[in-house]
Amino acid sequence: MEKLNARKRNILNSPKAGGCCDEDSIPYLKDLGIEIVDKKQPIQFTPNFSEHVHRWSAYIQGFSAEFVQSTINKYHKEYNCLRILDPFAGCGTVLIQSKFSGYPSFGTELNPLLAFIANVKVNSWDVSPNALIEMYKSIPKDISKAPPTFLKSKDQFRHGVLKNIEKIYGGLDFITVKNKTEQKVKDLLKVAFSSILIECSNLKRTPCLGYSKSKQIIDNAPWMLMEKNVRIIANDLNIIQKHFADKIAVDSQVVCTNAMTYKHPNFFDLAITSPPYMNGLDYVMNYKIEMGWLEFISSQKDAKKIKDEMVVCDNVSKGLIKNFSESNSRYTNDWLDDIVLHIKRNIDRRGNYRRIDMPFIVAKYFDDLYKVMKNVVNALNPRGRFILVIGDSLIADVYVPTDLIMARIGRELGLEIEKIERARNRRSGQVRSYRLRETILTLRKDKRTDG
Ligand SMILES: C[S@@+](CC[C@H](N)C(=O)[O-])C[C@H]1O[C@@H](n2cnc3c(N)ncnc32)[C@H](O)[C@@H]1O
Numbered sequence: 076m077e078k079l080n081a082r083k084r085n086i087l088n089s090p091k092a093g094g095c096c097d098e099d100s101i102p103y104l105k106d107l108g109i110e111i112v113d114k115k116q117p118i119q120f121t122p123n124f125s126e127h128v129h130r131w132s133a134y135i136q137g138f139s140a141e142f143v144q145s146t147i148n149k150y151h152k153e154y155n156c157l158r159i160l161d162p163f164a165g166c167g168t169v170l171i172q173s174k175f176s177g178y179p180s181f182g183t184e185l186n187p188l189l190a191f192i193a194n195v196k197v198n199s200w201d202v203s204p205n206a207l208i209e210m211y212k213s214i215p216k217d218i219s220k221a222p223p224t225f226l227k228s229k230d231q232f233r234h235g236v237l238k239n240i241e242k243i244y245g246g247l248d249f250i251t252v253k254n255k256t257e258q259k260v261k262d263l264l265k266v267a268f269s270s271i272l273i274e275c276s277n278l279k280r281t282p283c284l285g286y287s288k289s290k291q292i293i294d295n296a297p298w299m300l301m302e303k304n305v306r307i308i309a310n311d312l313n314i315i316q317k318h319f320a321d322k323i324a325v326d327s328q329v330v331c332t333n334a335m336t337y338k339h340p341n342f343f344d345l346a347i348t349s350p351p352y353m354n355g356l357d358y359v360m361n362y363k364i365e366m367g368w369l370e371f372i373s374s375q376k377d378a379k380k381i382k383d384e385m386v387v388c389d390n391v392s393k394g395l396i397k398n399f400s401e402s403n404s405r406y407t408n409d410w411l412d413d414i415v416l417h418i419k420r421n422i423d424r425r426g427n428y429r430r431i432d433m434p435f436i437v438a439k440y441f442d443d444l445y446k447v448m449k450n451v452v453n454a455l456n457p458r459g460r461f462i463l464v465i466g467d468s469l470i471a472d473v474y475v476p477t478d479l480i481m482a483r484i485g486r487e488l489g490l491e492i493e494k495i496e497r498a499r500n501r502r503s504g505q506v507r508s509y510r511l512r513e514t515i516l517t518l519r520k521d522k523r524t525d526g
């Protein structure tokens with residue numbers, strides 16, 4: 076209680092209360108010699124819930140299909156055989172829109188569940204809708220399989236609901252496939268299954284996973300939701316095969332790998348991405364239920380192993396940050412040194428903070444993103460563009476202009492800062508009266524800096 080009051084007091088007395096990112100960005104913008112232009116744009120995933128293919132999975136951290144489409148429309152004529160990259164592919168928004176537009180694309184994604192979902196979403200367009208419905212109908216209703224042992228399924232689902240999920244799980248497991256085509260059908264059923272889990276649980280994602288007091292789930296909900304999802308997918312396949320038949324063979328692939336270390340063997344004209352936000356979501360723990368039931372992980376240890384490789388978030392293990400703090404090779408610059416120092420001073424002055432190693436988390440975040448940016452820049456064709464949707468942060472009363480730091484890194488890696496557009500304003504999670512922004516940063520590889 077004492078701690079909570081101290082935290083509340085710090086927020087109430089914050090020198091940043093009522094402030095905004097614009098004032099705090101002035102010195103950085105001056106340094107870079109650029110301006111931020113206001114251009115409201117749709118960048119959130121929510122509208123995708125009603126879009127074909129995107130809606131096959133309930134992944135709310137993705138970004139807007141409309142935004143990706145408008146980016147492709149804006150630039151496609153400038154390139155001969157446009158190839159698109161997303162280093163943080165998530166559930167495949169960039170790849171899906173690239174394919175609908177007829178352009179080959181490639182993604183990297185470290186979460187195996189998300190990489191699987193993204194691949195199924197782009198590589199199942201030739202599956203017969205009837206074959207999907209038939210395989211769904213063939214799921215035996217009386218074979219149960221026990222839930223993953225490391226999950227607290229009895230708390231996460233009501234008893235009657237859990238019994239039905241176990242039956243779908245067991246039934247799916249029972250289906251054997253004889254060839255690649257049948258495997259594709261089964262994978263679609265697995266995607267449909269992954270999408271019912273949170274919906275019929277006692278949990279909600281807002282966007283972090285937490286228990287919901289108000290949810291009332293009926294026992295039969297898993298079967299009802301499963302059938303609904305299967306019919307949605309079958310309907311979308313019908314539409315694709317009728318109206319986008321010429322796009323079915325367009326090459327799209329997501330590799331489950333670490334974007335910090337992956338060296339691309341191919342070149343791209345557009346890299347469109349949205350990196351994890353600092354302080355943001357834990358992309359493993361938030362999906363551990365689906366990862367467990369789809370058997371991508373079988374213990375908390377498996378989850379931690381993947382999490383430790385991700386771009387850092389603020390609930391990463393203390394050991395990982397300690398190791399980082401002791402290493403002496405990392406990306407930094409004078410802005411970052413100053414930001415990290417100020418965060419440290421403010422935390423020392425307060426005497427408490429939710430993570431006292433926050434200065435190192437911030438330093439690691441940019442070191443991680445630097446590595447990814449370097450790999451992407453190396454894989455860009457001359458005149459290629461790197462377009463990032465990014466949010467800034469306020470940490471221990473220190474403003475962190477993530478977009479401008481990324482712009483600077485881009486410039487250091489030889490890219491030109493073509494523009495920065497403010498797509499929307501948002502509020503700081505800590506000091507609600509402080510205004511932050513979400514921007515679209517466009518970097519461009521100059522012909523001279525090629526290679
Ligand atoms: C903001 S989300 C991207 C969402 C995506 N634009 C979409 O629409 O689905 C960031 C993604 O980066 C992934 N990620 C984090 N660290 C990674 C790493 N080191 N290598 C590859 N992917 C990573 C996360 O799992 C998450 O899916």
